[in-house]
Amino acid sequence: MSVLGRLERLDRRWIFLAMFLVVSGPILYMGLTGKLFPEKVTATTQSVFDAVEAVPPGERVLFAFDFDPASAGELQPMATQLLRHCAARKLRVVCIALWPLGNNLAEDTITEVIHADFPQMRDGVDYVNLGFQAGQEQLMTLLTTNFRKGFPVDQRGRDTADLEILEGVRSVTDFPLLIDVGAGFPGSKEWVQYVVTGSGGKLRMVAGTTGVSTPQLIPYYPHQLAGILAGMKGAAEYESLVNAKIGGTPPPRYLEAQRRMGPQLFGHLLLVALIVLGNVIHFTRKARAAA
Secondary structure: OOOHHHHHHHHHHHHHHHHHHEEEEEEEHHHHOOOEEEEOOHHHHHOOOHHHHHOOOOOOEEEEEEEOOOHHHHHHHHHHHHHHHHHHHHOOEEEOOOOOOOOHHHHHHHHHHHHOOOOOOEOOOEEEEEHHHHOHHHHHHOOOOOHHOOEEEEOOOOOOOHHHHHHOOHHHHHOEEEEEEEEOOOHEEEEEEHHHHHHHHOOOEEEEEEEOOHHHHHHHOOOOEEEEEEEHHHHHHHHHHHHHHHHHOHHHOHHHHHHHHHHHHHHHHEEEEEEHHHHHHHHHHHHHHHO
């Protein structure tokens, strides 16, 4: 039997084995050597980093957790590093959620980052989690005129009028920067359409989103969106920037995206090779049939 014939009849289990090997190889390499694959930072990721760096220490930022555990594998690493970057720059962070389970993810991220590494930050003064509120686009529109009406109490039931971190906040435009990590609707696109566009340039926004959602946000960059973290690749790039900025040896929780990029890279390379091989087999067989 010819090589072409053998390839046409190749048991798919060999493909599964090949995928297992190319994915496990980088995992073993990084585990044994402690080395990570280098990241080339794209302009959209660098813009997110620069936007956070541009906010003066002591200013407030609004951080929206618009995703759930189903997309946390891709989005949680960027949310973790965004919160860490803000805390390291001594920014005061106001967390909200337009997705019901986003509230839990915000709490987990605060515990993982602020409670663990920035214990000097005070709840209600340097950071706060206002929790989840329903309303979607209607809530977004309300926040442009009456922020406290949209979030009358925080996650712990405290009146937001009594929180020091929200003193002087009447509208979402009183925040110099909006950070949205979103997996769909409502999310980054709606923040742009209902809030940023109507702010007259007063509100800057950066977004972290899943790879499949990124294309619909690209038209808004760099005007309505100052920067975009695009999927796991964007998370890994941003992770490398923040880790380099803070310095030292980061704990494993601050290396999640970079560690996942190696297996993803080699897995994608195998898929591309299989697609090319499949096309070669198809057109070779077609040419022989026509001869």
